[in-house]
Amino acid sequence: MADPTADDVRDYIAQGLRCEHLEVEGDGRHFFATIVAAEFEGLPRVRRHQRVYQALGDRMREQIHALSMKTLTPAEWAPSANAAGSTPAAGHHHH
Template identity: 40%
Template sequence: MAMKAADIERMIREALPDAKVEIRDLAGDGDHYAATVISPAFKGLPKVKQHQMVYAALRGNMGGALHALALTTAAE
């Protein structure tokens, strides 16, 4: 079952309430998304840790309900 962009955004915002989040459906199939997440919480953290924080926010849905996520993160 595919995930809705609004659900992805909601989960990320719950974990990172101060984040600016943009979700784009890349293929129109609800399985392939791109996300840009900008948050002060990322300040001083390497990209790997930033990405881990976003994946943790998705609560295990990566690889299941959410097939692919092209992720861009930055500190604000």
């Protein structure tokens, strides 16, 4: 199986989880995802991560250990986005 791209991982997560904001960076072996979802509200971090793994399903079974993530609620995410003086819509994108 070919190594997934960061875009693949982002698509997999987006298919299984409604995200307000979703950014994935990676090189095919190690990925870092920033995931902002309203349904994380009130969940401890470990449950949030389980929810993301659930969204990924079997597709990432092999690579899942190479995924590190930051899981935030919109409320947790907004202050840091605003503090940087940039609106979420103007976030930086790596291609």
